[in-house]
Structures are given as C-alpha cells and as structure tokens.
Amino acid sequence: xxxxxxxxxxDDGVRLVARASLERVGGWTVTAxxxxxxxxxxxxxxxxxxxxxxxxxxxxxxxNTLAELQGRAELAHIPxxxxxxxxxxxxxxxxxxxxxxxxxxxxxDPMQLSNQVVALLGFGP
Amino acid sequence: MIEPTIPIDDDDRVGALHxxxxxxxxxxxxxxxxxxxxxxxxxxxxxLVSLVDNNRxxxxxxxxxxxxxxxxxxxxxxxxxxxxxxxxxEDALLDExxxxxxxxxxxxxxxxxxxxxxxxxxxxxxxxxxxxxxxxRSFDDAQRKILREFAAQTETELRRHEQHSSMRDKREAEERxxxxxxxxxxxxxxxxxxxxxxxxxxxxxxxxxxxxxxxxVGLPAARVVTDRSxxxxxxxxxxxxxxxxxxxxxxxxxxVGGRSIPLDVTFATAQLDGEPVYIASGRDLTQQRQAxxxxxxxxxxxxxxxxxxxxxxxxxxxxxxxxxxxPSAHRLLHLVDDxxxxxxxxTITHRTETDGRVHPWMGSAMWQTLHEGETLAAxxxxxxxxxxxxxxxxxxxxxxxxxxxxxxxxxxxADVSEQAEIERSKDEFVSLVSHELRTPLTSLKGSLGLLSGxxxxxLPDEAQEMLAVAVTNTDRxxxxxxDILDLQRxxxxxxxxxxxxxxxxxxxDDSIANVRGLFTERKVxxxxxxxxxxxxxxxxxxxxxxxVLTNLLGNAAKFSPAGSTVTVTSYTETDLHQGLDFVVIExxxxxxxxxxxxxxxxxxxxxxxxxxxxxxGSGSGxxxxxxxxxxEMHDGRLTVTSEPGVGSVFSVSLPIVDHVDEVDA
Numbered sequence: 001x002x003x004x005x006x007x008x009x010x011d012d013g014v015r016l017v018a019r020a021s022l023e024r025v026g027g028w029t030v031t032a033x034x035x036x037x038x039x040x041x042x043x044x045x046x047x048x049x050x051x052x053x054x055x056x057x058x059x060x061x062x063x064n065t066l067a068e069l070q071g072r073a074e075l076a077h078i079p080x081x082x083x084x085x086x087x088x089x090x091x092x093x094x095x096x097x098x099x100x101x102x103x104x105x106x107x108x109d110p111m112q113l114s115n116q117v118v119a120l121l122g123f124g125p
Numbered sequence: 126m127i128e129p130t131i132p133i134d135d136d137d138r139v140g141a142l143h144x145x146x147x148x149x150x151x152x153x154x155x156x157x158x159x160x161x162x163x164x165x166x167x168x169x170x171x172x173l174v175s176l177v178d179n180n181r182x183x184x185x186x187x188x189x190x191x192x193x194x195x196x197x198x199x200x201x202x203x204x205x206x207x208x209x210x211x212x213x214x215e216d217a218l219l220d221e222x223x224x225x226x227x228x229x230x231x232x233x234x235x236x237x238x239x240x241x242x243x244x245x246x247x248x249x250x251x252x253x254x255x256x257x258x259x260x261x262r263s264f265d266d267a268q269r270k271i272l273r274e275f276a277a278q279t280e281t282e283l284r285r286h287e288q289h290s291s292m293r294d295k296r297e298a299e300e301r302x303x304x305x306x307x308x309x310x311x312x313x314x315x316x317x318x319x320x321x322x323x324x325x326x327x328x329x330x331x332x333x334x335x336x337x338x339x340x341x342v343g344l345p346a347a348r349v350v351t352d353r354s355x356x357x358x359x360x361x362x363x364x365x366x367x368x369x370x371x372x373x374x375x376x377x378x379x380x381v382g383g384r385s386i387p388l389d390v391t392f393a394t395a396q397l398d399g400e401p402v403y404i405a406s407g408r409d410l411t412q413q414r415q416a417x418x419x420x421x422x423x424x425x426x427x428x429x430x431x432x433x434x435x436x437x438x439x440x441x442x443x444x445x446x447x448x449x450x451x452p453s454a455h456r457l458l459h460l461v462d463d464x465x466x467x468x469x470x471x472t473i474t475h476r477t478e479t480d481g482r483v484h485p486w487m488g489s490a491m492w493q494t495l496h497e498g499e500t501l502a503a504x505x506x507x508x509x510x511x512x513x514x515x516x517x518x519x520x521x522x523x524x525x526x527x528x529x530x531x532x533x534x535x536x537x538x539a540d541v542s543e544q545a546e547i548e549r550s551k552d553e554f555v556s557l558v559s560h561e562l563r564t565p566l567t568s569l570k571g572s573l574g575l576l577s578g579x580x581x582x583x584l585p586d587e588a589q590e591m592l593a594v595a596v597t598n599t600d601r602x603x604x605x606x607x608d609i610l611d612l613q614r615x616x617x618x619x620x621x622x623x624x625x626x627x628x629x630x631x632x633x634d635d636s637i638a639n640v641r642g643l644f645t646e647r648k649v650x651x652x653x654x655x656x657x658x659x660x661x662x663x664x665x666x667x668x669x670x671x672x673v674l675t676n677l678l679g680n681a682a683k684f685s686p687a688g689s690t691v692t693v694t695s696y697t698e699t700d701l702h703q704g705l706d707f708v709v710i711e712x713x714x715x716x717x718x719x720x721x722x723x724x725x726x727x728x729x730x731x732x733x734x735x736x737x738x739x740x741x742g743s744g745s746g747x748x749x750x751x752x753x754x755x756x757e758m759h760d761g762r763l764t765v766t767s768e769p770g771v772g773s774v775f776s777v778s779l780p781i782v783d784h785v786d787e788v789d790a
Contacts (some may be wrong), residue, residue: 011564017571024580066472085563086556093623107567107603110574 002125004029005117006048008039008065009083012055017110018052019082026114028125036060040068043075050121052104055084056093063098070099083108086094127222129203134249138206139179145283148176154396155282155298156186159254162302163275164188165393166309166407167268169256171233174243174279175202176252189257190233199226201257205240206250211269214238216261237262239269241276246284267308274305277641305441312359312388312409315395315402316346318366320358322401332409334381350564351385352377365394365403375410386411440525441470442493445486449531457518459510470536474508494522494744508538517545552581555613562606570599608747612730615754622666622758629661629708636674637778640682648687651678654694661697661708663779669755670779673763676748677712677775684716684773691715697781707761707778718769727765728753 001050005028009015015032022028031048033039037060043051051069055062062082069075082095092103102120104113118124142148160172171189175182182202183194198205201223205212215639217223217236227389228235254276278301306313306326312333315324325333325341333349335341353376361374373391380386388407395404410453431438437454443445450465458465458474465473471491486492490501500523509515520538524531575581577592584592606768614620633655644651663670681691695710719727730750748764756763760780767773 011568014564015429017568017575020575020580021571025578026573073499082629085560085567107570107599110571110580111578 001031003049003123004031005040006043006051007032008036008051008057008062009054010034011054014054014106018108018113021108021110021113022052022117025111026115026117026125027065028117036062036065036068039065040072040075042102043069043078044072047078049078049123050117051078051080052083052117053080053100055082055086058109063095065119066100079121081117093118126224126226128198129200130207138249140252141245141247142176142178142251145245145251147185147283148178150185152186152361155285156279158395159275159279159282160186160188160303161393161395163254163256163272165313165391165404166271166305166311167256168391169237169258169262171257173202173255173257174252175200175240175255176243177202177206177250180461183251183253187261195228199228201228201235201238202253202255205238205253206242206257207477208240209242211239211241212253212628213240213264213269213270215263218261221362233257234259236266237264239264239272241269241272243276243280243283251283271305271308274301277301277476310408311405312345312407314341315397315404317363317402318362320346320355320362322346322349323397323400328533332380332386333378344553347485349378350376351379361392363404365385365392366401376407378407387414434538437538438534439465439470439538440533441491442533443531445469445471445491445495451605451713454538457516457538458508459512459514464511467650476509476513490520491534491536494524495531498524498526498531506538517541519544555610559606559610563603566599566603566606570596570603573599605747608751611751612707612747612754615751620754620758621657622669624664624666626662626664627670629663629695629710632663632665632667632670633674633695633710635667635671636678637693639671640678643679643682644691647682647685648690649682650690651682652690652692654692655710661695661781663708663781665779666755666760670759670777673736673752673755673777674710674712676752677777680748680775681712681714681716681773683699685714689715698778705738706781708781709776709778711774711776713772713774715772718771718773719765719767720769721767724765724767728763 002039005022007015007018007022009018009032009106012034015034019030019032022030031042031046033042036057039051039053040060042048053062055063057065060068062084066080066082069078069080079101081102081104082100082101083104083106084091084095086092095103104120108116114125156174160174164170164172172186173184173188173190174186175184175652177197177200180197181194182197182200184190184192187193201212201214204222204430206654214223215237217226217229217238223229223235223238226235231420235257236258238255242250242252243252243254245251249671254272255716256272278298281297306324309326310328311326312329313324313326314322315331316726317323322342322344325335330341333341341349345355347353347358350358353361374391376388376390377385378388387410389410390405393404393406395402431451433572434451434453437457438451439447439454440449447465447468447470450470455462455465469486471484471486471489475482475489485630490504490506493499494501500521502521504520504522506520506664507515508518508520518538519541520536522534525533525535573592576584577589577596583589611620633653637651639655641651678691678693685691691712691714693710693712695708697706697708699706728749730747753763756777756779762776764776764778764780765773766776
C-alpha cells in the first residue's frame with residue numbers, strides 16, 4: 001500500500017506531467033484535482049498523506065486552501081508543499097510562514113520532483 | 126558696580142578745576158554749539174561737557190539730558206578722567222563695572238559711553254567731553270579721532286574762559302570745527318534764514334557739486350532740493366526758527382551728475398558768526414535703497430518659487446514645529462493656508478492607524494535629519510491629510526545648518542499616488558507574465574523530461590537526440606524567462622536583496638553543486654580552494670551570490686576544453702580608500718579567452734563573445750549582465766581579466782562584514 005499524494009493544480013498539462021512524474025518516477029499514488037475547493041472535498045472524503053498545492057489558482061487559491069485545511073481539525077495535520085511559478089525566495093519565505101513545509105518551483109525537473117518531495121516530507125511512497 | 130578710582134593727586138586735580146572758574150556758571154553757546162554738533166555728527170542723543178568735582182560731576186554743557194549734575198561715585202566720567210586716551214563702553218549692560226549702575230538701569234538708561242578727558246592748562250584731567258547713547262554702539266578709530274578734536278576744542282574754550290577771549294582761539298576753534306565737519310562722511314550744510322547755503326562741507330560739495338562758476342555756498346537750498354518747492358523750504362526754515370524743526374526728513378537732492386539722490390536728513394538750529402542758521406546733516410540713502418530693492422527682489426523671487434512649486438515645501442525648527450509651509454504643502458494636505466504654521470509636522474502627517482499602530486516622532490526621517498544632520502532623499506512615506514485620508518509621498522528632508530549646528534530642516538514632499546499606482550500594476554503584470562510563461566513551460570519541460578528520461582520506454586536514437594535538443598532548449602527558455610524577469614526588477618529598482626550572513630565556503634559549495642553535472646558532462650575538472658578560507662562570512666543575499674557564482678562556473682565549464690581544469694580560489698584584500706576588507710572569489714578557466722576589445726562588452730545585455738557561442742547552446746546572453754548588477758548591489762565588483770588562448774579569470778569582490786562565528790542563527 002503506497003502513500004498517497006493529493007496534487008492540486010488548475011492547469012491540465014501541469015497536472016498530467018506532475019502526476020506522471022510522481023507516479024512513474026517516484027512510485028507514489030496520486031489523486032489530482034483542479035481547484036482548491038475540490039482539494040478540500042477530496043481531502044475531507046479521504047485524507048491523503050501529503051498535499052502538493054499550486055499557489056495561483058482561480059477561486060480558492062493556494063494560500064486560502066491551506067488556511068481552510070488548517071481550519072479543519074481532521075485535515076490540519078496533513079503536510080502541504082506549495083508548487084509555485086513565482087521564482088523569488090522572498091515570496092517563498094512568505095509561503096512558508098503560512099505553514100507549508102516546503103516550496104517547490106515550477107518548472108520542475110520531472111525526473112527529480114519526487115526526490116524533492118521525499119526530501120521535504122521526510123518519508124517516501 | 127565698580128566705583129571710579131580716585132587719583133592720588135585728586136586734591137591738586139580738583140584745585141586745577143576750581144582755578145578754571147567755570148563750575149556752576151550759566152550755560153554758554155560756545156560749549157553748547159560743540160555738544161550740539163557732536164550729537165549731530167555722532168548721531169547720539171546725549172553729548173556733554175562734564176567737569177568732575179570732589180563728589181560730583183557737573184555739566185557745563187548738556188545736550189539731551191535734564192540733570193545739571195550727578196554723583197561722582199556713579200559717574201562714567203569719573204572713570205574716563207583716568208584714561209588719557211579716552212574711555213569707551215560699547216555696551217554698559219555687558220560691562221560688570223556698569224551693568225547695575227543706576228544710570229544704566231534707570232534714566233537715562235545709558236548703554237553706550239565714549240568720553241575724552243579734558244585737561245586744564247597745567248595738564249590735570251578736570252572732566253570729559255563725552256557722548257552717550259541708549260543703545261549699544263561700536264566706536265572706531267576715526268570716531269575717536271573726531272572726539273579728540275571736540276575735546277581739544279572744548280579745552281581751548283575752557284582756557285579762553287580762564288584767559289578771556291582771544292582772536293587766536295577763535296580762529297583755532299573755527300579751524301577745528303572745520304576739520305571735524307570736513308572729515309565726516311555725512312553731508313553737512315548750513316542754511317541761513319533766507320534759504321541760502323552759507324556753509325557746505327566736503328561731502329556736501331562732492332555730492333552736490335561746487336565749482337568756481339557755480340559755487341555751492343551762496344546757492345538757494347531750493348536749487349539743490351528737487352522734491353520740495355521753494356515755499357515748502359521757506360516753511361521748513363520758518364518752523365526751525367520758531368523752534369519746531371522736524372527732527373528727521375527724507376529729501377531728494379540733485380547731485381553733481383544730475384541724478385536725484387535720496388538723503389536722510391537731520392536738522393538742528395545753530396548760530397554761525399552770530400547769525401541763526403539751519404544745519405542739515407544728511408546721509409546718502411542710494412546704496413541703502415539699492416540694497417533694500419535687491420533684498421525685496423530676491424524675497425519676491427523666493428516667494429514666487431515657493432508659491433509656484435507643485436511640491437510641498439516646509440521649514441521646521443529643531444523641534445519639528447512648522448515655521449513656514451508653502452501653498453502646495455497646504456493643498457496636498459487639504460489644509461487652509463497657514464494652518465500648518467506652529468504645528469508639529471510629523472504628528473500632522475502621521476496619524477495613529479485605525480489598527481492602533483503609531484508612527485513615533487523619535488527615529489522618524491525628520492527626527493534623524495534634525496538629530497544626525499543627515500539629508501534623507503527620496504524617501505517613500507505615507508502622509509495623512511486633514512480629512513484622515515492618506516497618500517503616498519516621496520519626501521526629502523535636509524538639515525538647516527547655522528553656525529555648525531542643526532537649527533531645523535527643510536522638508537520637500539510630492540504626491541506620488543500616480544507613480545505608486547503604475548508600479549503596482551507593473552508588478553502585477555510581471556507577476557502575471559511570470560506565472561503565464563512558467564505554467565506552459567512546466568508542462569513542456571515535464572513531458573519532455575519524462576520522455577527523454579525513458580519513463581515511457583526507450584525511444585529510437587534519432588528521436589532521443591531530438592528530445593535532448595528539446596529539453597536543452599526548454600531549459601534555456603526557462604533561464605531566459607528568469608533572467609528577463611530579474612532584469613525587469615533591476616530596471617524597475619525593485620530587485621530586493623534578502624541579506625544575511627553566509628559562510629563563504631558554503632556559498633561556493635552550493636554554487637558548485639548547481640554545475641556539477643555540467644562539469645561532468647563536459648569532462649572539465651573543477652578544483653575548489655575556497656574551503657581554506659573557512660573563517661570568512663559575507664553578508665549577502667545567499668541565493669543571489671550563488672546565482673552569480675553558478676553563472677561564472679557554468680560559463681567556465683562551457684568555454685573550457687575537455688580535460689582542462691577550472692579553479693575557484695579566494696583571498697582577502699583591503700581597500701584603503703573605503704577602509705573596507707573585501708573577499709575576492711576568482712573563477713579561472715583554461716578556455717579560449719576573450720579578446721581585449723570585447724572584455725567589457727561581455728557584461729552588456731544579450732552580448733556573447735561571438736556568434737559561435739550559440740552552439741554552446743545554453744546562454745541567454747543576460748547572465749553576466751545580471752551577475753554584475755547583483756554584485757554591485759552588494760557594494761562589490763565583478764571584473765574579468767583574460768588572455769586569448771590561455772584563459773579567463775572572473776573576480777567577484779564582496780565587502781567582508783563579519784566572521785563566521787557571528788553568522789546569523
């Protein structure tokens with residue numbers, strides 16, 4: 001039984017390649033959703049082991065999704081890694097202060113993405 | 126108060142005074158004329174011939190004072206008779222001998238005193254010829270000289286009293302008076318009751334003209350006065366005759382060159398050769414007028430500038446209180462004119478925020494200017510208006526330094542709402558572009574990377590090669606996007622450093638880790654000697670310095686032949702100009718080198734050493750331009766030396782601010 005990641009990104013292409021990379025290269029089980037609202041619903045229905053969360057999304061964006069997760073006792077413990085297209089470390093610092101355990105930058109190297117996730121989580125699939 | 130010293134031979138001195146037989150005699154015109162003329166010449170309200178008796182000083186002549194005598198113990202003249210060369214007190218209040226003297230603290234409120242001793246024929250100082258004013262004055266050598274002449278003339282008169290009159294003394298007296306009148310800069314003329322000039326001193330002759338054809342003496346005064354009719358002049362003389370002379374008038378006179386000159390004139394009546402005359406003593410006001418006009422003009426110009434400036438201009442005192450604020454300052458703050466004057470400028474412009482945050486005066490930019498004397502330019506701040514709304518300002522505060530002390534500051538501020546709005550939308554645009562470019566690149570790089578990584582199975586060699594080209598160029602596109610965004614931030618002045626202390630060796634190790642793969646791929650060796658400088662730490666934005674070093678190492682790898690070696694070394698040096706220690710990190714390669722004429726151009730944007738660089742296939746042409754900007758933002762320098770065919774050395778020098786044991790936790 002492999003551990004399961006919840007991947008949240010509104011871009012179909014990004015969801016496809018990130019999922020393929022995490023599943024095929026990393027060996028994770030991945031649930032991919034396209035919005036913050038879907039992420040809350042999916043996590044509530046079946047809590048994942050970790051969440052990879054896009055920052056800029058229409059509707060509920062990454063930071064607000066994280067706040068919503070933190071506001072629910074049963075979901076607050078799930079580690080969240082932001083996936084951001086913003087490249088500056090100053091922005092990363094502010095994302096970390098929201099309570100994420102790490103920030104990964106887009107575009108990522110698909111052969112290395114899982115390794116980076118494992119390094120941040122401290123556990124693998 | 127210090128009482129006058131009584132000379133040892135005071136009995137003999139008093140004897141000599143009494144021998145003159147002048148004490149307690151009626152006033153005489155020959156003495157009064159001298160004191161009156163002295164009062165005119167020196168422009169003092171009081172002039173005296175004072176004789177110092179046993180216990181009193183008695184005035185033989187007294188202009189401007191009612192008392193016939195005062196006690197010797199409080200007299201100024203009691204001091205003056207002990208000073209052969211004359212005695213001057215320029216400001217009695219500042220002189221401990223007189224500051225609490227009743228003649229100083231009460232009527233006649235003496236502030237200035239100048240006295241020249243009067244000697245009896247046998248040489249005893251029997252009294253003084255003295256001048257008194259109620260305001261402090263200075264008294265120069267020329268004036269002392271004139272005062273001595275008055276004293277000498279008074280001595281002659283005293284002697285004449287003793288010896289009875291003689292024609293010789295009279296001639297001497299007239300000669301002395303003439304010397305006095307001729308030597309002063311003031312214009313002095315005497316006018317008889319018919320309105321004719323009967324005497325004119327040298328200054329008057331120079332100003333009004335005097336020639337053999339048209340001698341000044343003898344002319345009707347109306348001929349030289351241009352702004353009074355002959356009737357008005359006759360009236361003035363009439364008034365003077367009846368003792369109602371105006372004390373001071375301004376009249377225009379025709380100068381020798383035909384110009385009309387303003388004169389400030391004081392009048393007195395006197396006797397000349399037994400005839401009553403009207404003495405006018407005047408001062409040329411031309412220069413004073415000119416100076417006043419210039420000051421007025423400068424003042425008007427300053428006012429025009431201050432009134433027309435679109436920026437708010439405020440002068441505050443050393444406590445931050447507004448002394449002056451121009452109309453724009455009031456307009457920008459939505460205040461009516463003059464509402465700022467007397468207010469604490471910082472408090473008016475910085476209200477407590479609705480969430481309770483305060484902007485303390487201490488430590489604020491204006492406070493720093495007043496306390497450190499610093500000019501703080503182009504500061505971004507937010508000012509409150511009278512209605513509580515706020516607006517962004519660009520603000521400069523500069524100290525006003527007088528006598529090497531900061532006595533206030535000038536604060537200039539401009540409303541920068543529009544610029545702030547433009548910057549905000551620019552930032553939003555850049556952020557959006559950044560996101561919109563990276564998102565498709567993420568898909569591209571991801572899918573190509575997975576294909577090329579063999580995740581979906583092995584592809585034919587040709588397809589694999591095509592994929593490698595696609596992957597390399599996707600990476601290049603990513604770098605280009607990053608570099609362009611960096612440069613945009615630099616150009617907008619919005620690239621911000623996140624400065625912390627970093628161990629030097631760590632920065633180099635992190636940079637090497639980024640390019641390890643490239644070195645392996647290109648079969649170039651890398652030797653790092655920076656570990657030897659372990660003790661050093663640099664205060665910098667670690668990410669940015671790693672970005673710089675990564676760029677330099679990447680270039681070295683790309684342009685070095687396989688099998689060659691790139692070395693990274695560091696050393697410290699002191700810049701004697703700046704008194705700073707620098708650490709220099711050098712990246713040296715054995716590449717083909719850079720021709721001298723292109724050395725500086727490689728730091729320009731989109732510049733590569735030659736078009737063949739394209740085949741190296743990975744540069745954006747922006748890396749070195751950005752690297753140099755980043756290093757300079759750290760107050761460091763990025764330079765290169767190169768020898769074609771031998772290799773290049775890129776040097777990054779950064780100021781060392783501390784050592785590794787002080788590294789931020």
